[in-house]
Amino acid sequence: MRLGQILGSRSEPDDDAASMTTRPADVGILAMECYFPKRVLAQTALEEQDGCAGKYVTGLGQTALAFFDDREDVASIMLTALKRLLDNYGISPADVGRLEVGTETLIDKSKSVKTTLLAELFGENADVEGVTSTNACYGGTAALFNSVAWVESSAWDGRYAIVVCGDIAVYAPGPARPTGGGGAVAMLIGPDAPLALSGARATHAVEVYDFYKPSGATEYATVDGKLSQNAYLTAVDKCWALLKAKRGKAAALDEFGYVCMHSPYNKLVQKGFARLLLGDFLAGADAAEFGGEAVQKYRDATAASLVSDRDAEKVFVGLSAERFKAKCSPSDTISRQVGNCYTGALYMNLLSLVSNVGAALEGQEVLLFSYGSGAVATAFSVRCRAPAAANAKGGAEPFSLARIGAAADAVARLAARTPADLATFNGAMDMRAAVYGKSDWEPAGATADLLPGTYYLVKVDDQYRRTYARA
Amino acid sequence: MRLGQILGSRSEPDDDAASMTTRPADVGILAMECYFPKRVLAQTALEEQDGCAGKYVTGLGQTALAFFDDREDVASIMLTALKRLLDNYGISPADVGRLEVGTETLIDKSKSVKTTLLAELFGENADVEGVTSTNACYGGTAALFNSVAWVESSAWDGRYAIVVCGDIAVYAPGPARPTGGGGAVAMLIGPDAPLALSGARATHAVEVYDFYKPSGATEYATVDGKLSQNAYLTAVDKCWALLKAKRGKAAALDEFGYVCMHSPYNKLVQKGFARLLLGDFLAGADAAEFGGEAVQKYRDATAASLVSDRDAEKVFVGLSAERFKAKCSPSDTISRQVGNCYTGALYMNLLSLVSNVGAALEGQEVLLFSYGSGAVATAFSVRCRAPAAANAKGGAEPFSLARIGAAADAVARLAARTPADLATFNGAMDMRAAVYGKSDWEPAGATADLLPGTYYLVKVDDQYRRTYARA
Numbered sequence: 001m002r003l004g005q006i007l008g009s010r011s012e013p014d015d016d017a018a019s020m021t022t023r024p025a026d027v028g029i030l031a032m033e034c035y036f037p038k039r040v041l042a043q044t045a046l047e048e049q050d051g052c053a054g055k056y057v058t059g060l061g062q063t064a065l066a067f068f069d070d071r072e073d074v075a076s077i078m079l080t081a082l083k084r085l086l087d088n089y090g091i092s093p094a095d096v097g098r099l100e101v102g103t104e105t106l107i108d109k110s111k112s113v114k115t116t117l118l119a120e121l122f123g124e125n126a127d128v129e130g131v132t133s134t135n136a137c138y139g140g141t142a143a144l145f146n147s148v149a150w151v152e153s154s155a156w157d158g159r160y161a162i163v164v165c166g167d168i169a170v171y172a173p174g175p176a177r178p179t180g181g182g183g184a185v186a187m188l189i190g191p192d193a194p195l196a197l198s199g200a201r202a203t204h205a206v207e208v209y210d211f212y213k214p215s216g217a218t219e220y221a222t223v224d225g226k227l228s229q230n231a232y233l234t235a236v237d238k239c240w241a242l243l244k245a246k247r248g249k250a251a252a253l254d255e256f257g258y259v260c261m262h263s264p265y266n267k268l269v270q271k272g273f274a275r276l277l278l279g280d281f282l283a284g285a286d287a288a289e290f291g292g293e294a295v296q297k298y299r300d301a302t303a304a305s306l307v308s309d310r311d312a313e314k315v316f317v318g319l320s321a322e323r324f325k326a327k328c329s330p331s332d333t334i335s336r337q338v339g340n341c342y343t344g345a346l347y348m349n350l351l352s353l354v355s356n357v358g359a360a361l362e363g364q365e366v367l368l369f370s371y372g373s374g375a376v377a378t379a380f381s382v383r384c385r386a387p388a389a390a391n392a393k394g395g396a397e398p399f400s401l402a403r404i405g406a407a408a409d410a411v412a413r414l415a416a417r418t419p420a421d422l423a424t425f426n427g428a429m430d431m432r433a434a435v436y437g438k439s440d441w442e443p444a445g446a447t448a449d450l451l452p453g454t455y456y457l458v459k460v461d462d463q464y465r466r467t468y469a470r471a
Numbered sequence: 472m473r474l475g476q477i478l479g480s481r482s483e484p485d486d487d488a489a490s491m492t493t494r495p496a497d498v499g500i501l502a503m504e505c506y507f508p509k510r511v512l513a514q515t516a517l518e519e520q521d522g523c524a525g526k527y528v529t530g531l532g533q534t535a536l537a538f539f540d541d542r543e544d545v546a547s548i549m550l551t552a553l554k555r556l557l558d559n560y561g562i563s564p565a566d567v568g569r570l571e572v573g574t575e576t577l578i579d580k581s582k583s584v585k586t587t588l589l590a591e592l593f594g595e596n597a598d599v600e601g602v603t604s605t606n607a608c609y610g611g612t613a614a615l616f617n618s619v620a621w622v623e624s625s626a627w628d629g630r631y632a633i634v635v636c637g638d639i640a641v642y643a644p645g646p647a648r649p650t651g652g653g654g655a656v657a658m659l660i661g662p663d664a665p666l667a668l669s670g671a672r673a674t675h676a677v678e679v680y681d682f683y684k685p686s687g688a689t690e691y692a693t694v695d696g697k698l699s700q701n702a703y704l705t706a707v708d709k710c711w712a713l714l715k716a717k718r719g720k721a722a723a724l725d726e727f728g729y730v731c732m733h734s735p736y737n738k739l740v741q742k743g744f745a746r747l748l749l750g751d752f753l754a755g756a757d758a759a760e761f762g763g764e765a766v767q768k769y770r771d772a773t774a775a776s777l778v779s780d781r782d783a784e785k786v787f788v789g790l791s792a793e794r795f796k797a798k799c800s801p802s803d804t805i806s807r808q809v810g811n812c813y814t815g816a817l818y819m820n821l822l823s824l825v826s827n828v829g830a831a832l833e834g835q836e837v838l839l840f841s842y843g844s845g846a847v848a849t850a851f852s853v854r855c856r857a858p859a860a861a862n863a864k865g866g867a868e869p870f871s872l873a874r875i876g877a878a879a880d881a882v883a884r885l886a887a888r889t890p891a892d893l894a895t896f897n898g899a900m901d902m903r904a905a906v907y908g909k910s911d912w913e914p915a916g917a918t919a920d921l922l923p924g925t926y927y928l929v930k931v932d933d934q935y936r937r938t939y940a941r942a
């Protein structure tokens with residue numbers, strides 16, 4: 001008798017027994033790598049230019065932002081991150097059966113950069129599923145969910161999946177420009193993972209024009225800043241309330257050792273984190289920690305009524321400040337110094353966390369909140385664990401929390417960057433804008449400004465075809 | 472003892488027994504609906520305009536093409552298809568946990584139209600995963616694979632998934648314009664499906680600039696016609712050879728009762744179908760059916776060497792003609808009369824097949840070939856089956872082959888369309904081009920030209936926000 005029959009499954013009798021009816025366990029992230037560029041601009045330089053001391057460093061909570069001139073595009077930054085993942089973990093492209101991309105930095109309305117990555121890095125292996133997932137900053141999470149589901153599905157053939165997500169975040173001159181940044185993250189997906197996706201997920205998907213890119217004439221987004229902030233905070237409220245309901249009545253923020261949230265800028269993450277505690281309060285206002293008139297006066301409020309209430313924001317940001325420092329700050333190392341990486345942002349945060357805490361994460365559950373304007377948001381969790389067995393193909397060194405943390409080495413990498421001045425930054429922004437959407441050009445940016453091993457754009461020909469090389 | 476432990480799974484002890492470790496069986500397409508517009512242009516009218524009698528009807532194998540003026544966009548045609556699916560099959564949006572879109576008709580580089588669909592049709596249900604998958608015409612297949620994997624994954628919560636794929640295919644005036652068309656398909660995904668995805672899949676993903684959309688200034692693609700045809704045929708060769716290898720030595724075309732192939736235009740489908748028989752020949756040239764000098768002279772050739780060999784093409788198109796008529800023609804009803812639907816094309820073909828053959832498909836395996844320029848292609852199969860149990864939620868009428876075929880009613884729907892003249896068609900193309908990429912406009916197209924129940928664009932405001940209504 002076949003296992004499928006024992007289980008009462010309706011699989012065909014000629015199915016391949018257990019492999020067809022049971023899923024691999026603890027599927028998630030086996031390994032991670034990232035790329036952010038060599039050059040960095042201090043937010044104080046932008047404050048000086050804009051005559052608003054403290055507005056970006058204190059107001060946004062950002063210390064610096066990464067930037068790219070016309071020498072790099074979304075394909076080149078993904079190539080760099082993916083190459084690092086393959087090289088630093090000794091992964092053979094032949095062992096990869098899926099490569100999925102998450103991005104909102106589209107250089108083509110039809111063609112996925114996935115095949116560009118294959119062409120440069122995968123040699124003869126063309127039997128690789130996966131395309132581009134797009135919904136603003138949520139594309140990386142969609143790609144991750146899809147890849148994990150593929151490994152758990154009957155279509156899985158035992159090979160790894162890889163997710164690459166990243167963006168170049170640039171804004172028109174003005175108040176949004178300091179919220180730019182950019183970089184890419186590459187993640188290896190498979191069973192028995194040190195960062196295993198687990199448990200319930202809660203999604204909040206609604207129609208909102210908070211941040212979008214309808215114009216083919218510019219790389220810059222159309223943004224309604226106030227609406228975007230409210231949409232993000234509302235999505236935190238909705239996802240958190242739903243996740244609590246799915247996990248059961250006792251579910252609360254303190255079940256999670258750490259929290260990683262999508263990070264447009266750090267101050268919004270602080271506000272978003274405070275909404276988690278607000279959610280706990282509204283679900284159980286009598287808990288001792290919520291004592292005092294300042295908090296109790298909101299006990300009959302709804303989350304929605306408080307989404308743009310400055311006083312409530314102050315109260316709950318204050319009340320959650322210590323928890324924020326303990327649970328969330330360990331994940332903001334890269335994002336505060338690199339800026340928004342859009343689809344890559346949440347995974348830069350997870351990588352920061354593993355880089356900062358390493359093997360000590362073992363046994364912890366991490367809450368993740370992914371948000372993409374438009375809007376789709378999901379709250380989900382990963383369990384940090386020691387793999388049960390040899391989880392790398394061919395007897396290679398097993399993937400572990402310690403290994404991910406050591407490879408990321410976030411603090412040292414950030415410190416090794418080169419500070420740029422304002423003129424260099426503005427010049428890079430102007431270079432990008434000058435060639436946007438054009439055919440038949442060669443980048444003006446100097447390859448000397450790139451880290452060794454960085455892929456870069458060589459030219460865009462008269463048919464818009466792009467070619468790349470490596471520094 | 473938990474089932475997960477019996478199976479030696481590494482699931483957590485508090486996991487929910489069988490549902491966490493075993494996959495649902497026979498996951499695939501439960502129901503399908505489509506939308507193509509009321510107005511249609513005969514290819515003979517384009518031949519007359521272009522002074523090339525026979526070139527499009529005989530040369531391309533197309534009889535007519537669907538077209539849209541500025542009154543419809545990709546969101547509106549998807550709304551119409553999705554609304555038909557929900558209404559005609561009595562599906563409650565509350566029972567849907569995933570909605571994924573496949574398209575290459577992007578009206579925004581960041582925002583997915585998925586949330587527009589939710590806003591119009593899903594009411595209070597915002598807990599819906601899924602975004603947009605993009606890789607030219609392959610996006611619908613990527614969305615289908617992702618949704619099937621979600622149902623098979625541990626993240627599945629028992630609800631349906633829905634895939635909506637479709638495009639508006641328009642080309643600059645000239646030789647590519649007759650290969651336009653458009654429409655959308657909506658598919659309900661779940662277990663115990665009448666069209667169950669099964670068995671091996673073979674993918675061929677390579678970097679090629681055959682068809683792409685790099686310019687933000689136009690809706691029209693950049694196309695290298697010859698390269699695109701060769702890339703398509705090469706992908707057939709590669710996917711078929713790999714699928715044969717994965718299925719085992721005896722695998723051959725005749726294992727499949729029917730074949731559905733991505734359909735840019737019917738003549739290319741005929742050529743692609745012939746490559747399947749060529750693949751069988753190259754793997755076993757001594758079979759009786761391959762007798763005769765005309766065929767045998769290719770016995771030592773490679774598929775690659777014959778990809779643009781006109782003589783070999785003639786020989787194998789001839790040799791496969793009867794099989795084409797029996798196995799493939801039943802799936803080309805809609806595509807020959809509607810034109811290319813890009814991401815929706817393959818699924819219009821599958822729907823044509825079910826509409827034409829209905830319950831008689833039971834027990835058959837159908838070979839599907841999906842191709843998206845850039846390029847990613849996959850050969851895979853569905854098993855046509857009678858559901859084992861009540862497969863609709865809440866005891867509703869079960870989903871079956873007969874029900875899909877009756878709902879599609881392809882022949883009657885095509886016949887009920889309104890023929891348009893050349894001036895109307897060219898006027899519609901001009902209307903679309905005039906507003907492409909612009910903000911602050913209202914469509915000029917008459918709503919009287921729409922079928923009852925069709926969604927349409929009301930306006931694009933000064934912030935590019937789109938609003939819709941229903942005819």
